[in-house]
Amino acid sequence: MGSFDFDVIARSLGYLFREGMVFTLTLTALAAVGGIVFGTLLAMMRLSSFKWLSLAATGYVNLMRSIPLLLVIFWFYFLVPYIGAWLTGAARPIHVGAFASSVITFTMFEAAYYSEIMRAGIQSIPRGQVWAGYALGLNYWQTMGTVVLPQAFRNMIPILLTQTIILFQDTSLVYVLSITDFLGAASKVAQRDSRLVEMYLFAALVYFIVSFGLSLLVKRLQQKIAIVR
């Protein structure tokens, strides 16, 4: 006891943040944007009156939500090169970097969750708003794009951001692909210098501060953006 060396944190700070945190934030941002776009499309499919579209989306969402994220990460990492090869007609598995693979995985996985949020958001818009859009002569895409989705998105921003905070934490799972995200960087330093306790404590503290800070921001935002009706 008494032999903790918290100096290791100060020494590796640059590496942790410039390499690790930058990766974590980049992955979070890309997957959030991709996930929300793809998730919104999934939500529109689920609410579509075309049965097979709705069934396909429902199946996808249920599948993604029933498999552990870790497993999805593995599957995509090993499968994407083969799928890519099949799509492009290449003879050998194409090379997909760990970064591209993790962006695709998280986008696809988070889309299932974002789609449920956007579905609730779309359903929260009164039917009359859709009628009003149609009555002006707007078609389905115009009505969605200019009337329904802007309102749905705005109503759901707090929940979308909360989901993004969860995504921010979940990205630490790319650790299993030996990627140097924030946790991966902390882990590498920890093992190199045999300072596991110090580094993992510090990593937890950073995740806590970022996540909790953001959730406080979301709370304040929530009070600000409610649409006046």
Add this chain to the structure above:
Amino acid sequence: MAMIELKDVSKWYGSFQVLNGCTTSVEKGEVIVVCGPSGSGKSTLIKVVNALEPFQKGTIHVDGISVSDPKTDLPKLRSRVGMVFQHFELFPHLTITENLTLGQIKVLKRSEEEAKTRGLKYLDRVGLIEQKDKFPGQLSGGQQQRVAIARALSMDPICMLFDEPTSALDPEMINEVLDVMVGLAKEGMTMMVVTHEMGFARKVANRVIFMDRGQIVEDASKDDFFGKPRSERAQQFLAKILHN
């Protein structure tokens, strides 16, 4: 050729029949008032005219174009028919000006400037030009409904549908909306109006349609309807509504 023509229109929600063989027509320049007890299908009737609700039997033609024909360009047809709703349905995330120009720009492909000029002209007409930069939520119900009418007018509609335009309003705001509608009627706008405002019907309607349980029970000229309604249901309805 009638502006709006319904022939034997029937509609079911599951096994419940909301419209039962409705046949009527609205000529160019005519003002038709549709009334009846709640649940009689009058709101549904006006929504099927614009194909906002599907129907299973019969035909509806607007300006000679079938609304149920899959080949019909519905958005285009709807853009020529103005519609005003019970709950106004202005877009709460857009300013009044944006509400007025959205359809003109996206559907009629007018330039932003032209759309604005036209929209504001009608906003001025309903007496709300000074509200142009506000959001719908900042306006009273009566004001919102007048904006909704201006929004429909700025699309240069060939006819207007009103779905209980005053039922969601506080009593003191009803007249400001009715005044605008009376003005439109006097200018010769073809109008189909679902309303309980019998004063409005008396003033400008050419014909009154009385509905009950999904059927058109009475389709009579204004004088006949108020003077001597044929059906007992219509007599009872009139007695109740006029005594209040």
